Amino acid sequence: xxxxxxxxxxxxxxxxxxxxxxxxxxxxxxxxxxxxxxxxxxxxxxxxxxxxxxxxxxxxxxxxxxxxxxxxxxxxxxxxxxxxxxxxxxxxxxxxxxxxxxxxxxxxxxxxxxxxxxxxxxxxxxxxxxxxxxxxxxxxxxxxxxxxxxxxxxxxxxxxxxxxxxxxxxxxxxxxxxxxxxxxxxxxxxxxxxxxxxxxxxxxxxxxxxxxxxxxxxxxxxxxxxxxxxxxxxxxxxxxxxxxxxxxxxxxxxxxxxxxxxxxxxxxxxxxxxxxxxxxxxxxxxxxxxxxxxxxxxxxxxxxxxxxxxxxxxxxxxxxxxxxxxxxxxxxxxxxxxxxxxxxxxxxxxxxxxxxxx
Amino acid sequence: xxxxxxxxxxxxxxxxxxxxxxxxxxxxxxxxxxxxxxxxxxxxxxxxxxxxxxxxxxxxxxxxxxxxxxxxxxxxxxxxxxxxxxxxxxxxxxxxxxxxxxxxxxxxxxxxxxxxxxxxxxxxxxxxxxxxxxxxxxxxxxxxxxxxxxxxxxxxxxxxxxxxxxxxxxxxxxxxxxxxxxxxxxxxxxxxxxxxxxxxxxxxxxxxxxxxxxxxxxxxxxxxxxxxxxxxxxxxxxxxxxxxxxxxxxxxxxxxxxxxxxxxxxxxxxxxxxxxxxxxxxxxxxxxxxxxxxxxxxxxxxxxxxxxxxxxxxxxxxxxxxxxxxxxxxxxxxxxxxxxxxxxxxxxxxxxxxxxxxxxxxxxxxxxxxxxxxxxxxxxxxxxxxxxxxxxxxxxxxxxxxxxxxxxxxxxxxxxxxxxxxxxxxxxxxxxxxxxxxxxxxxxxxxxxxxxxxxxxxxxxxxxxxxxxxxx
Numbered sequence: 099x100x101x102x103x104x105x106x107x108x109x110x111x112x113x114x115x116x117x118x119x120x121x122x123x124x125x126x127x128x129x130x131x132x133x134x135x136x137x138x139x140x141x142x143x144x145x146x147x148x149x150x151x152x153x154x155x156x157x158x159x160x161x162x163x164x165x166x167x168x169x170x171x172x173x174x175x176x177x178x179x180x181x182x183x184x185x186x187x188x189x190x191x192x193x194x195x196x197x198x199x200x201x202x203x204x205x206x207x208x209x210x211x212x213x214x215x216x217x218x219x220x221x222x223x224x225x226x227x228x229x230x231x232x233x234x235x236x237x238x239x240x241x242x243x244x245x246x247x248x249x250x251x252x253x254x255x256x257x258x259x260x261x262x263x264x265x266x267x268x269x270x271x272x273x274x275x276x277x278x279x280x281x282x283x284x285x286x287x288x289x290x291x292x293x294x295x296x297x298x299x300x301x302x303x304x305x306x307x308x309x310x311x312x313x314x315x316x317x318x319x320x321x322x323x324x325x326x327x328x329x330x331x332x333x334x335x336x337x338x339x340x341x342x343x344x345x346x347x348x349x350x351x352x353x354x355x356x357x358x359x360x361x362x363x364x365x366x367x368x369x370x371x372x373x374x375x376x377x378x379x380x381x382x383x384x385x386x387x388x389x390x391x392x393x394x395x396x397x398x399x400x401x402x403x404x405x406x407x408x409x410x411x412x413x414x415x416x417x418x419x420x421x422x423x424x425x426x427x428x429x430x431x432x433x434x435x436x437x438x439x440x441x442x443x444x445x446x447x448x449x450x451x452x453x454x455x456x
Numbered sequence: 457x458x459x460x461x462x463x464x465x466x467x468x469x470x471x472x473x474x475x476x477x478x479x480x481x482x483x484x485x486x487x488x489x490x491x492x493x494x495x496x497x498x499x500x501x502x503x504x505x506x507x508x509x510x511x512x513x514x515x516x517x518x519x520x521x522x523x524x525x526x527x528x529x530x531x532x533x534x535x536x537x538x539x540x541x542x543x544x545x546x547x548x549x550x551x552x553x554x555x556x557x558x559x560x561x562x563x564x565x566x567x568x569x570x571x572x573x574x575x576x577x578x579x580x581x582x583x584x585x586x587x588x589x590x591x592x593x594x595x596x597x598x599x600x601x602x603x604x605x606x607x608x609x610x611x612x613x614x615x616x617x618x619x620x621x622x623x624x625x626x627x628x629x630x631x632x633x634x635x636x637x638x639x640x641x642x643x644x645x646x647x648x649x650x651x652x653x654x655x656x657x658x659x660x661x662x663x664x665x666x667x668x669x670x671x672x673x674x675x676x677x678x679x680x681x682x683x684x685x686x687x688x689x690x691x692x693x694x695x696x697x698x699x700x701x702x703x704x705x706x707x708x709x710x711x712x713x714x715x716x717x718x719x720x721x722x723x724x725x726x727x728x729x730x731x732x733x734x735x736x737x738x739x740x741x742x743x744x745x746x747x748x749x750x751x752x753x754x755x756x757x758x759x760x761x762x763x764x765x766x767x768x769x770x771x772x773x774x775x776x777x778x779x780x781x782x783x784x785x786x787x788x789x790x791x792x793x794x795x796x797x798x799x800x801x802x803x804x805x806x807x808x809x810x811x812x813x814x815x816x817x818x819x820x821x822x823x824x825x826x827x828x829x830x831x832x833x834x835x836x837x838x839x840x841x842x843x844x845x846x847x848x849x850x851x852x853x854x855x856x857x858x859x860x861x862x863x864x865x866x867x868x869x870x871x872x873x874x875x876x877x878x879x880x881x882x883x884x885x886x887x888x889x890x891x892x893x894x895x896x897x898x899x900x901x902x903x904x905x906x907x908x909x910x911x912x913x914x915x916x917x918x919x920x921x922x923x924x925x926x927x928x
Contacts, residue, residue: 370864
């Protein structure tokens with residue numbers, strides 16, 4: 099009677115927390131800047147627009163998830179496999195970016211360890227373990243995270259007690275290049291896509307009334323995401339200056355003080371969870387691509403072990419700067435495509451072997 | 457013939473000195489009375505069995521009717537079964553090759569007293585004893601309804617220990633009852649000397665650092681748990697009742713919580729949670745902040761800290777590790793020592809080790825203070841001391857190696873592990889995760905009794921409703 103870990107089947111609450119984590123937590127970071135009037139009017143519109151698009155993506159993906167996720171969409175099988183592979187690659191890509199950020203030089207400096215690889219591998223391992231437990235495992239850990247976050251918020255109010263600094267609580271991953279527009283934002287959008295691979299079809303029978311709306315929104319959201327992603331693909335590399343330590347309205351990590359610890363703790367908690375969601379989605383996408391509808395451990399292991407390498411390729415040796423973005427991206431895509439081909443050939447080989455045995 | 461019977465019985469028991477094989481007249485025939493000395497009520501044997509049988513006349517088939525005992529005289533099939541009966545404390549009567557047994561057990565048992573592990577200011581003071589029949593009767597006194605079902609099994613090839621599975625019919629999930637029963641019947645072990653044996657043998661997630669079964673010494677608490685849908689297991693010779701399924705939050709709850717005003721209970725539960733978090737994370741957080749993120753300390757405190765730790769020759773992580781290890785050694789020694797030596801040991805630990813180590817500059821006073829706070833916090837939830845005591849070291853090592861990053865990552869793994877545990881169809885971390893919000897009124901919070909309209913959703917039960925309002 100032990101519980102097996104399921105990739106699919108989340109309760110409505112667990113799905114809601116996933117949406118919250120994947121969208122709101124990471125995009126609400128702009129609020130302090132707006133309230134503190136640190137960004138201009140143009141940026142306000144940019145932020146508002148990006149928030150609307152990103153929230154729409156997450157909600158749409160959530161509805162698709164309530165219909166059973168990608169695996170149940172009424173699409174021709176080859177199309178479904180190609181779409182799954184593409185989204186899986188993007189999820190992997192995003193996971194690599196997050197891990198790079200988590201282990202980057204600025205973060206390392208912040209924690210006075212500076213060891214990019216150790217930090218990267220640490221985040222990758224934790225995210226991998228979470229992903230191996232499936233969407234439900236991540237969602238349930240997210241619940242603990244949210245409860246801890248609530249306690250942290252209360253503690254912050256008690257102990258920080260400095261006007262304005264409370265906003266730091268929401269300053270998660272605030273892009274330093276905020277005023278640089280939609281381009282830099284684009285690359286960090288679309289985290290809600292991971293919900294496409296979650297099965298929420300048993301959450302509520304009422305959801306079935308929204309079938310057509312869900313499909314339409316899902317399609318629009320995915321299209322929007324791809325458009326924005328590819329539009330921002332090249333220039334974004336120049337603008338990304340996303341390392342956490344530079345997001346806290348501080349010139350240098352050494353300026354950090356006692357008031358910043360709640361943000362740091364929340365950010366540290368959020369990153370492995372979001373990476374785990376991406377890993378989980380990437381693994382599920384790979385499974386659909388190779389025609390397997392249920393949890394395959396190899397897919398999780400393959401994706402988890404890949405993101406460390408990707409993260410390393412995004413940055414230079416010291417983890418201080420992003421490497422040539424186009425070069426890295428092409429390399430990443432090539433590796434993943436090769437991985438998918440390898441996986442498919444492996445499965446086909448296994449099937450032919452099974453036939454021989456039979 | 458007489459010598460043969462004696463010899464056979466004596467050989468069966470390895471010539472044990474307490475085996476009594478006495479010749480006796482049974483319905484005017486030559487027979488034998490066999491029992492273990494000290495395990496039976498001699499007066500009952502004399503007055504209720506031997507006297508009527510020695511005076512009676514009739515066929516052997518009338519033997520059971522001739523005995524004056526509340527326990528029936530039963531026929532036993534063969535010698536081997538008769539040996540088994542004697543071993544379990546029954547009296548066996550033998551005439552030629554025919555055997556009968558009667559239960560005249562007289563077991564020494566202690567009185568029903570307040571258990572030392574869970575004394576209360578308000579609430580019942582009764583605790584379970586070592587005799588299973590007495591323990592069952594303590595449950596029956598609280599549930600005076602035929603829905604209380606008690607099934608008895610025997611476990612242990614050598615010890616032949618009686619085990620009782622108790623549940624409230626219609627409230628406990630049949631799946632859980634069947635699963636507990638199946639696992640108990642499947643136990644293949646030579647002996648069971650305590651209920652924890654059964655607990656370890658039938659629990660889920662055997663490799664888990666958390667115990668996957670509840671153990672309680674008070675019948676009122678066990679009754680309350682059974683009324684929520686849990687199954688209780690009583691084991692002869694053990695005052696600890698086991699309950700299945702078991703949830704993490706149970707460790708933060710106390711029997712007395714339900715006998716006092718809810719607001720006070722909420723306050724105390726919050727204190728317990730804070731204390732446990734402090735016990736678990738404070739040593740690691742202290743090391744992470746001191747070693748890597750000193751800028752997070754307020755300036756005044758940082759100056760004090762630097763002054764206190766300047767002369768300590770160890771790194772912060774190693775220092776805390778040594779302090780915690782010393783505490784564990786002292787704790788273990790004080791538990792094992794006789795009481796009067798234990799007192800001396802406390803003095804040695806507190807004064808000689810603590811004071812001297814600090815004044816000699818080997819340890820810093822903040823580290824000793826952190827350890828003391830952590831130790832006190834841990835003891836607010838005695839159930840989880842074993843598991844959380846270990847995790848404290850894991851977090852410490854992670855924080856010493858990677859600072860706050862290590863602490864957070866190790867905590868994430870710990871949280872992921874905890875929420876993935878499931879025992880007997882219930883999620884271990886419920887109702888926190890998965891979030892059964894309806895159960896939160898009796899998780900870390902505590903609502904009014906009349907608000908507990910339904911049984912917890914965290915526990916499988918076929919009958920969710922526990923209060924029927926008249927207006928419904």
